[in-house]
Amino acid sequence: MAQLSIRNLEKTYGGGFKAVHGVDLEVADGEFMVLVGPSGCAKSTTLRMIAGLETISGGHISIGGKVVNNLAPGDRGIAMVFQNYALYPHMKVRKNLSFGLKLAGEKKAEIERRVAEVAEVLEIEPLLDRLPRQLSGGQAQRVALGRALIKKPEVFLFDEPLSNLDAKLRASMRVRITELHRRLKAQGRSSTVVYVTHDQVEAMTMGDRICVMKEGRIMQVADPATLYERPENLFVAGFIGMPEMNLVEARLERGPEGHALRFGDQVLRLGPEQNARIAANAPEEVTLGLRPQHFRLAGPDDSHALEAQVGKVDFLGHEVDAHVTIGGAKFTVVLPVELFREASRGGSIRLRADENRVHVFDRASGANVSLA
Amino acid sequence: MSQTMLDDSAALDADAEAARHLALQERRRRLSMILRYAVLTAVGFLMLYPLLWLIGASFKNNAEIFSSPGFIPKDPTLSGYVKGWETSTPYSFGRFFWNTFLIIAPKVVFTVISCAAVAYGFARFQFPGKRILFASLIATLLLPNVVTRIPQYLLFSEMGWLDSYLPLWVPSAFAGDAFFVFMLVQFLRSIPPDMEEAARVDGAKSWQVLLFIVAPMLTPALISVALFQFMWTMNDFLGPLIYLSSVEKFPVSLALKLSIDTSEAFDWNRILAMSVLALAPSLVVFFMAQKYFIEGISAGGVKG
Structure with a gap:
């Protein structure tokens, strides 16, 4: 079937600049794989290869078990x-859709049948006799999608297909593409997808698995939940999640009751689950990682509470992003609006971190040492 | 109450002031417009005068041509056209127009095809020696035409092509006009390559991409190329003069000169009449293609 396999893929440009450094990736048949990363991470280059x-400068790519390097x-x-x-x-639009089939020498009747079929699926029948310049962005993208769909390919490649659309349209196209993928899969048709985006919301909502890339290297490949819960390194931790994960330099201290993280004048004790996960060889110099969502307001007599001075507050309607200072380090905290208003009188609040969701990263290598 | 009335009258004053101001502005605007158009019309007329005179003089008789500077003939006559068309050779001017067409048609068609193909190659493909080849192409742009005349003549003479149309159009069939290649390359560079990549993903070979995707997108530029080549060839005098020797093969540009040579006391009105006719095809083609032509030369930089 149409699994895609990339082995030790490399790309070096004429000037000697190496863009892709030995990428290995397996995309299963029917899987929706998202390549995500900041601009310049070579995700598009990989897709184009x-x-x-x-x-291709090195390594090989095979589709359905067949090496395609030179095709x-x-x-x-x-x-x-x-x-x-x-x-x-x-x-x-009609000719745009049928161009590939025509080149492949398909019969006229078959072409017409498939154009009609695709137009129906994507609801572009009324647009068939228009020119591309007479289409809106969303319509044009649906036609572009149709041009891919009509070929019944083994692998679909998407290169940031939604980034030219406005936010609302993007959301609806996201659903449409995922729906389409699900439907193709249910029909037993080839539906392997490689989807490139820089938008982590797209990545998280659409991907069966996500491949996070940085500077031509893969940082982690995992399903969205794993990526969010168990980031393997600092880069993935900082890249996935909104607002960004708080990353603060800290010292890892081993005490009789388990590990604690010291930053500034504050000490954060790890919960029992997280305590057990810390690698035996974890260094002292670490980076503490804690998502803004993993804070809650502390009770009045909570001995683990952290004192936080409230700085700028971004009001988002149902919640606030509060920029606070704890023990001299800056954190972003996401709290429900009502609670926050009550608690923040006087410019400071008492917070309790979810100690079982604290990540500890080796500061030197960036690796997560709290995954064991 | 009185306060409101005061406010009202103040508002009225402000309105009247604004209206006065607007009227003044409008008057100034109109005045400057009249001045501007007067100057433009005068300069335009000055530029067009020789052409108007040419057309007018072609309807004058020979005596009048040199006696009055005005361009409206006092006693319009078609004799210049009738006699001019007959020429002093065994052939009518129709023959010379046909000859010109025999040179222009292959030259324009092959220029468009060859320059599009070469420009596509330079703009979209990486191949060894590309930089040097492109640089030498541009270098030929800087080379004065005259420099290559003699070697070219010797070459074509060796090939036995003298007194035929081949030396006049064959070089163009191999993208010999560097200027057009350069123009098309610039135009292509401004078109994003995504459409061509989409076509390649759709299974198109390079020539299919060129034919079905690139050529249609290049249309405005290709029309400019065809138009330039048409006008330059129509007006080319030196090329035919060097390579053609038999009168029956002369194009219009040579035939015009011919009528000056052969008549002893030559009739200017014939020459002028035929000059007007010789101008006509270029003008007609230019105005027909004007829309695309302007798009072609101006879109090079900004289309994207």
Whole structure:
């Protein structure tokens, strides 16, 4: 079937600049794999190498068990959706959809049948006789999606397909693409997807698994929950989650009752679960990681409470992002609006961290040492 | 009460003041517009005068041409056209127009095809020696035409192509016009390559991408190329003069000169009449293609 396998993939440009450093990735048949990372992390380059639009400097790519390194893009069994739609400007929507089939020498009747089928699925029947410049962004992206769908490829490649759309449309297209993927899978059709985005919301909501990349290397490949709960390194921890995870330099202290993290004049004791996970060889110099959502207000006689001075507060309607200082270190804390208002009179609040969700990272290597 | 009335009258005053101000502005605007158009019309007329005179003089008789500087003929006559068309050779001017067409048609068609292909290659493909090849292409732009005339003549003479149309259009069929290649390369660089990549993913080979995707997007630029080539070839005098020797093969540009040579006391009105006719095709083609042409030369930098 259409599993995609990437082995030790490398890309070096003419000037000697190495963009991709030995990427290994397995995408199972029917899986929705998202490549995510900041700009310049080579996620698009990797995708373009899969598509055959970029030459491969090292390693190999195989689709459905067949190495495709030297195949032309049209012979790889892939279809691609581009960020700026890349519709053929001089062809009507109908011809845009059928161009690939026509090149492949499909019969006219079959082409018409498939155009009609795709147009129905994507609700673009009324647009078939329009030119691309007469389409709105959302419509154009649906046509671009149709152009991929109509080919019945083994692997779908998406290169930031939603980043030119406004926020509302993006949300609805997200649902549409996921729905479509689910439907194809249910029909037993090839539906392996590699989807590139820099938007972590897209990544988290759409991907079966997510591959986080940085500077041409894979940082972690996992399903969204694992990525969020158990980030393997500082980069993934900081990249996934909104607002960003709080990362504060701290000292790991081993006491009779377990581990504690000291930063400034504050001490954060780890909960029993997290205590057990700390690696035996964890260094003293660490970075403490705690998501803004993993704080709650402390009771009046809570001995583990942290004193926090409240700085700027971002009001978001149902909750607030409060920028606070705890023991000299800056944290962002997400709290429900009502509770926060009550508690923050006088410019300071008492917070309790969820001690079982504290992450500890080796400051030197960036590796998470609290995953054991 | 009185306070409100005071406010009202103050508001009225402000309105009247604003209206006065607007009227003044409007008057100034109109005045400057009239001045501007007067200057433009005068300069435009000055520029067009030789052409107007040419057209007018072609309807004058020979005596009048040199006696009055005005361009409206006193006694309009078609004799210049009738006699000019007959020419002093065994052939009518129709023959010379046909000859011109025989040179222009292959030259324009092959220029468009070859320059599009070469420009596509330079703009979209990486190949060894690309920089040097492109640099030498640009270098030929800087080379004065005259420099290559003699070697070219010797070459074509060796090939036995003298007194035929081949030396006039064959070089163009191999993208010999560096300027057009350069223009198309610049135009292509401004078009994002995504559409071509989409076509490659759709299974198109390079030539199919060129034919079905790139050429349609290049249309405005290709029309400019065709138009330039048409006008330059129509006006080319030196090329035909060097390579053509038999009168029956002369294009319009040579034929015009021919009528000056052969008549002893030559009839200017014939020459002027035929000059007007010789101008006509270029003008007609230019105005027909004007819309695309302007798009073509101006879109090079900003289209994206």
